Amino acid sequence: MSTIADFINKNARQNVLDALAKAKDNESYHALLSLTEARALERADAVDRGEITGRLAGVPFVVKDNFLAYGAPTTAASKMLESFNAPLQATAVEKLEAEGAICIGKANLDAFAHGGSTENSAFGPTKNAIDQTRVAGGSSGGSAVVTALDIVPFALGSDTGGSIRQPASFNGVVGVKPTYGTVSRYGVVAMASSTDTIGTFATNAADAALIMDIISGRDSKDMTTLPDFFATITEAPAPLKIGLIKEFMSPEVDQDVRDRVNEYADKLKTAGHQIDDVSLPIVSLTLAMYYIIVPAEISSNLARYDGIRYGRRSQGVQTLAQLYGRSRDEGFVTENKRRIMIGSYVLSSGFFDAYYLQAQKARTLLINEFNELFKTYDVLIGPVAPTPAFLLGENTGDPIKMYLADIMTVPASLAGLPAISVPAGTSTAGLPIGVQLMGQRRSDAMLLSLAESMEQK
C-alpha cells in the first residue's frame, strides 16, 4: 500500500486523476458516496502552480460523509441530508486543506454513524476491501475501504464507540481514535457529544501520526478541545509496561483473533517490553453503559433534523406534528429510529435517574478502573473486535448481536482514552485482524510511535 510520501513532490493533478480513476474502478465496493472532482482538480492545479503549499501539498484524501466539506453534499449517508450542501467546512478538513491536501470524495458510513458495518447507510452497504461478501465494518466503513484499496493514502473518520478502530481492523489498515478533545468536532455531524472523536485511517503509523499532528489542536469553535498536546515522536519508545486485558481474550472471542493478538504481544515482549495479563472487570457492564448514554445523546443531537430549516421535508402534510413525524420517518433509517427511541426513553421523566444517571456513575467506575491500571501500565492491549469481518447481512436482523461486536472498543470511548487499531495479520481465511493499543489520556503520539516501532517486526 502506498504512503503519503509517495504523493509528495509529484504532479498534484496526476495524483488526483489517479485517485479518481481508482475510485471509479472500485465503484463495486460502494466505499464513496460522492466525488468532489471539480473542486479537487481546481485545488490540484493551484498546488501545481505553487499557490498552495504545505506538508500535504497535492496529497489526495477522502472524508467520511458526516464531515461538512465543500464540493459535494454532506449526507451522513441519510435521506434526511441527501441534498444538504454545507456552507462551511469542518475544522479538520480546513486544517488538511491548509497543508495542501486535496479531498477527492466523501466516504460511505452507517447513516448518522449509527452502526458497526456500514450496512445502515441509506444508500447501501460498503463491501470489505479484502472480501466483497463481507462487511466493511463501521461506521466509518467507506474511509477504511478507500485506504485499504489504496485509492488514497489516508482518510478521515469519526469514532464514537469504535467506528474507526473496528473497520480499520476489518480492512487491515491503521485507525486512530484519539483522546477525547484532541481534534475539533466542529463541522462534523454530531452523534454522541461526550464520546465523538475525529481520527484518521492510514496505511502506516507514521502517516497516521502526521495526519493527527495536523488535525489536532485547540479550536475556539469547539469548547471541548484540549490545549495542543500532540507532538509526533519519531524514536521507538523505551521499554514499556504493557497489560493484556484478559476479559478481551475470553473463549467467546474468535480463536484467530486471540492468536494474532497473542503473537503481537509476543513480538512486543521480544522488542523488550514487559507484558502482563491484567483485568478490567467492569468491561462486562460497558455495553450497557454505552447503549444508554450514547442513544440518549443521539436522541438529543438528532432533534434538529425536523424538516423546518433544511434537510428532508415530507410533502403533503396537514399538521405540524405530521411534518415532524413524516419527515423524520422518511429521513432516518431503522437504526437511527431505534437509538432515538431508546435515548428518549432513558431520558424520560422518571427514568432519567434509573438509567442515564446510573450509567454515568458506572462510567466513572470504568474510568477509575482504567486509572488504576495506568498506575502500573503504560499501554493496554487487546483485540479490536471479537471476530474478523462478518458476512454482509449476517447480523442485520439481530441488533443485540451487532452491538456485542462493539464490546472491546466502547471502553476507551466512554473513558475518553486514545486507542488505535493496527494490523496484526490475518485469519486462517485470510481476513485482516487488528490489535488495539490503548493508553492514558494524551498518550496518543506514544501509542503511534510504539505501533511504528513494531511495524517491521
Next chain:
Amino acid sequence: MIDEETLQKYDMTIGIECHVQLATTTKLFSGADNDAREAAPNTVVNPIDFGLPGMLPVLNREAVNLAIKAGKALNSEIAHVSRFDRKHYFYPDLPKGYQTTQMYHPIIIGGHVDAPLEDGTTVTVRIHHAHMEEDAGKLTHFGDYSLVDLNRAGTPLIEIVSEPDIHSPAAAKAYATELYRLMTYAGVTNGDLYHGNMRFDVNISIAPKGALELGTRAEVKNLNSFRSVERAAEHEFRRQVEQLEKGERIVQETRGWDDAKQKTSSQRSKEDAQDYRYMPDADIPPIVLEDAEIAEIQATVPHLPPYFRAQWNEAGFNKDIIDALLLSQSSAELIERIRLSSDADIAKRVGFWFLKLVSKDDAEDGPLRVATADVADNYYIELATMVQDGKLNSNAGDAVFEEMNKTGEAPTVIAERLNLIQVSDEGAIAAIVDEVLADPASAQAVTDLRAGNDKVIGFLVGQVMKKSQGKANPALAQKLIRERL
C-alpha cells in the same frame, strides 16, 4: 361579580419567574449580534443559532459575567461549578430541538429582593435560584401558514425564580419593579420592556384565609410591564375566587394575559405538559468560578437602589424624592455624588429639580434617561448654593437649571446672561417698594393690609417682583413693605 367581603375570605400566594435579556454584544453561544430590534427577520442568525449539522456552542463569557453581577444584585450565592443542560421539545422556532438551559446546576443560588411598596412598606421576596439560558426564535401565524424568525434564537437570558413570598398584586408589582431597577442599575440588561428585555411569568394560587396548604396554581405567562403584572394578579385572584365560590376546582394551567381586555385566558393545561427529557449538555464544559474571580467581577457593580435608599433616608430625603430620583440611574448617581461632595441640603435642592424632570409613568415602558447636557457636578452645587444663599430666588433657580441642562454653561454665566441675579440691595428694593405702594393699582391692597388682612401682602410682594423682573429678594421686599405700612 364577587363582592369585596367574599374576596376578603381568601389569601393569594404569588411566585414570579422573570426572564431577563442580558446586555451582551453577541448571543449566548454564537458571535451573532445580540441586538435584533431593528433587524429584518433571520438576518441576525449564524450557523450555530440556525442549528446546522456539526455546529457547536461557544459560551459567551460576557454573559457569564453579567449573571455574576445579577447574583450580586439579588444578594445571591454564585455557584463555583454550574452547568448547562438541554431541554427538549419540538417547535419551529427552536432550531436545535432543544433549549440550552441550566436545569440541574444553576449559576445563581438563593438570595432575596427587598421591594418597597407605594404605601411605604417593604416586601422581602426570597430568590430560589436564577439560571442562564438561551431564548427561542419567534413564530408568526398567517392563515394557513406560519413564518419563523430566528433573530432572537440564542439571545442570552437569565431566569430569576422567586419563592412564593408575594401576597398581593401591589407586592407583585413592587417586586417586578425592583427587579427591573436592580437589573438595569447593575448593567445586567438594557431593560427595554417594549422589546421584551424583561418578561414576567406570574404563578398564583389562592386559599381560604388561615389554610395551611396552598391552592392549585395557575401561571400567567409573558407579562412585559409592571402594571400588567399587577393587573394580571388582581384579575387572576378574582377569577380563582369566583371559581371556588361557584364550587369549581382550579385547574393547574398556563394562562395568557390580554392587555386590551385586561383579563387572563387559558392557554394549556398541565395534562398537555411535555416531558422535556432534560440531560447535561456535553458540548459545554462546566462553568468553574473561583471566589476571587467572582469578587473581582462583582466589584464592578455600581451602587444599587437599596444603597441609595439607605443613604438618602438617613440624610432625610423624603420618599417621593427618593422614588423619583431612583427612576433614573444617572440622576441617582449624580445626586449621591453631590451629597457626598457638598451636603444633604444641597443634594435635596438639586433632587427637587430632577423630580420635575421625571415622572413615574415614564418608567413603565423602559429605562428612563433624563436628557441633560453634559453638566459638571459642581455647577449643580453652585446653582443650589446660589439659591440657598439668596442670590437667586427659586423661580430664577428653576430657570437657570433648565437652561444649564440645555447648554452646560456655568450657573453664574447663565444667571448673568438672563439677568436673574437676585437684588438684595435694600436701597434698590426700597425704591421699587415705594413705587409699588404709590401706584393707584395698589391702593386697595394697602388699605386692606392696614385693616389687618395680612394675605394681601403676597399681592404687593408680587408687584415688587414683577417690577424688578423677578430679581428682587422677596423676603427683603416683604420686610420693607411691612416697615412702610
